[in-house]
Amino acid sequence: MPTSSIYTTRAVFFDLDGTLLDTAPDMVGALNLLLKEEDAPAIDYDIARKVVSDGTQALVNLGFGESQSDDDFTRRCQRYLAIYAENVCVDTVLFDGMAETLEFLEAHNIVWGVVTNKPEFLTTPLLKALGLDVRAGSVVSGDSLPVRKPNPEPLFHAANECNVLSTESIYVGDASRDVEAGNRAGMITLLASYGYIDNDHQPETWGANGIIEQASEIIDWLSEVPELELDIQRAN
Structure with a gap:
């Protein structure tokens, strides 16, 4: 299995919805506003x-x-989309532990970015509202390129913008297309099981290098020094 640590990782890229940000309150809220407009019953949030x-x-x-x-x-x-654009960042927040994770990456000079299928006209104002736009080394939206995930090209593009190799990078996502794109790009792939995964899905079969139950586990993953590196440090 590929390994990664603060000694070998130069970038960490995140899917947006269900990985970096808990956007569900606003996205579901927009749906229920639309349903209300058409006198249809609201959908249960869960x-x-x-x-x-x-x-x-x-x-x-x-x-x-x-x-x-x-x-x-x-x-x-x-x-x-019009309703959601007007309410794109009302109750959206970073997932628990994500703020500390981003601070950890920045403190260790590991660049981070966003690779999402969300269109740019929603992605940009959302990240800006949370003050994340100026911190991200790269933001690739669903319409930034002619292709999107599971095609790996958006991940290659993000790595190139950050002046790192894809093989020096981690991609974190909560969908099978995220794992597929990351694997095809040669990145370490981490599956965010805290994200928006249906009970009918079988994420353990998607081929991720690791599964995390909360965002802060990314720090644990990076802090585990692979045995080969540990042997080199001891030799020195």
Whole structure:
């Protein structure tokens, strides 16, 4: 299994929704505002939270069902995005332990960034509202490039922007496409089990190098010195 530590890792990249930020309160809130506009019943938060990482279309299908007409579906998706854009950072926060993790990375001169499928017009104001835009070494949104995850190109692009090799990097995400993209980019992949994972999924089969239950475990992962490095330190 690949190993990583503060001695070998030069960058850590994060998925956004369900990994770096707990955006579910605002994303589900926007859906329920849309449902209210159309006199439809609200969706239970715990149910909707599990599909947040799948984005607008999945949420609209959850709220209105998959039998809606193409015209209604398109209109609702557009309206959902407009509502969410107006409320993009009302209750969104860093996940527990993430603030300390980012501080740890910065203190050890490990650059960090964001690689998300969320469109730029939502990603940028969200990160700016939380003061994270000026701290991130790279932000690659879902429409920054012609392709997006699970294609590894957005991860290669982020590594290049940070002047690091992908093989010197870790990618943390909460979806199978995150693990696939990270693995294809040659990065260490960590699965954020605290994220938006449906009970029907089997994340242990996705092929991540490690599974973390809280953000602060990234620090533990980096603080574990691989045996080879430990032998070199002892020899010196």
